[in-house]
Each structure stands twice: as structure tokens, then as C-alpha cells.
Amino acid sequence: MVEVKVLIKGYTSADSLKSSDIETTCPTITLIKDGSNIIVVDPGVLESQDLLLNKLAEEGLKINDVNYVFLTHSHPDHHMNAGMFPKAKKLEFYGLWDGNRCLEWDQNFTDDIEIIKTPGHSSDSLTFLVKTDLGNVAICGDVFWKENYPEDDPYANEKDKLAESRKKVLEIADYIIPGHGDIYKVNK
Numbered sequence: 001m002v003e004v005k006v007l008i009k010g011y012t013s014a015d016s017l018k019s020s021d022i023e024t025t026c027p028t029i030t031l032i033k034d035g036s037n038i039i040v041v042d043p044g045v046l047e048s049q050d051l052l053l054n055k056l057a058e059e060g061l062k063i064n065d066v067n068y069v070f071l072t073h074s075h076p077d078h079h080m081n082a083g084m085f086p087k088a089k090k091l092e093f094y095g096l097w098d099g100n101r102c103l104e105w106d107q108n109f110t111d112d113i114e115i116i117k118t119p120g121h122s123s124d125s126l127t128f129l130v131k132t133d134l135g136n137v138a139i140c141g142d143v144f145w146k147e148n149y150p151e152d153d154p155y156a157n158e159k160d161k162l163a164e165s166r167k168k169v170l171e172i173a174d175y176i177i178p179g180h181g182d183i184y185k186v187n188k
């Protein structure tokens with residue numbers, strides 16, 4: 001069975017900034033283990049890359065054990081550390097990168113991992129839907145920043161599409177891993 005684990009619980013101060021504050025942000029960083037596929041989603045930005053290295057070590061993993069990095073979308077707070085994993089293939093909206101080669105990815109990445117386009121926050125947003133013992137876990141990036149938040153995404157480039165994407169994710173997911181908060185259960 002596939003395992004999904006939040007390695008780093010993300011945060012953002014973008015929702016509570018006073019004018020004099022400096023914004024701080026960190027995406028939620030997730031590990032997916034699916035057979036021989038060891039996947040890190042959104043290695044992001046971090047106060048220190050050691051935080052992620054330590055979390056991987058707790059799972060018995062070294063950098064080169066990770067063979068895929070998945071990126072939910074192209075905002076820098078989600079992808080800046082992709083280079084921490086030189087051996088891993090990188091999967092994002094436009095392709096699956098193997099070194100300098102940009103290959104196409106398959107919507108059904110494995111029997112238990114489906115890749116869905118969920119535009120709205122950005123036009124290149126993906127959701128990774130993983131079948132687990134608990135049910136369907138949707139790793140949705142900033143489709144939701146935190147549990148059912150924000151109602152009105154100030155950074156969304158297409159609000160109509162975001163509303164559709166949110167509806168879709170809520171319909172198919174039993175659990176959601178949002179872009180900047182902890183995993184939560186969907187109330188059905």
C-alpha cells in the first residue's frame with residue numbers, strides 16, 4: 001500500500017501581515033512511498049535545508065533515495081529546493097524532467113497515484129491524488145492554503161477556475177494536504 005506522510009507542515013504569514021512585517025512562508029512538504037518510487041512533493045523554501053534532510057533521515061532516507069520530486073505549481077515557495085535532489089526526476093505541469101530531457105507524464109502515474117490539473121491559484125497547478133489505506137489523499141498545493149482557507153485567494157489568477165478545482169478536489173478527496181498547513185479530513 002502507498003504511504004503518504006507530511007514531512008514539514010507548511011505555514012504562511014501572508015494572511016496576517018501588518019504593513020511593517022516581512023512575509024515568511026514555507027510550503028507543506030510531503031513524502032509519498034509507492035513501491036520503488038520515493039517521491040518528495042514541493043520541497044519548497046525552508047529556513048534551512050537541514051530541516052528537510054533531518055526529516056528524511058528519520059524515515060531512513062538519504063537525498064539520492066528520492067527518485068522523484070513532484071511540484072504542485074510553479075510559485076518559487078514550492079519549488080526552489082528542487083535542486084537539493086540532483087538524481088531525482090522532477091514532475092511539474094509542463095513535463096517530467098530527467099536531467100535536461102522534458103518527457104510527458106501519464107495522468108495515471110502508478111495504479112495508486114493520479115495526477116489531476118487543478119488550475120485557478122495558478123494556471124499550472126496540479127493535484128496529486130493518492131490512494132491509501134485511509135482513502136484518497138489529495139496533495140493539492142495552493143488550491144487550499146490551509147484547512148478550507150482562504151475563502152477568497154488573493155493570489156489566484158483565475159478565480160472561476162479555482163472554484164471549479166476546489167469543488168473537484170473536495171468531491172474526490174477523503175483527506176487534503178494543503179499548500180501551507182497540516183493534512184485534514186474532508187467533511188462529506
Ligand SMILES: [Zn+2]
Pocket residue numbers: 027075077078142179180
Ligand atoms: Zn504557496
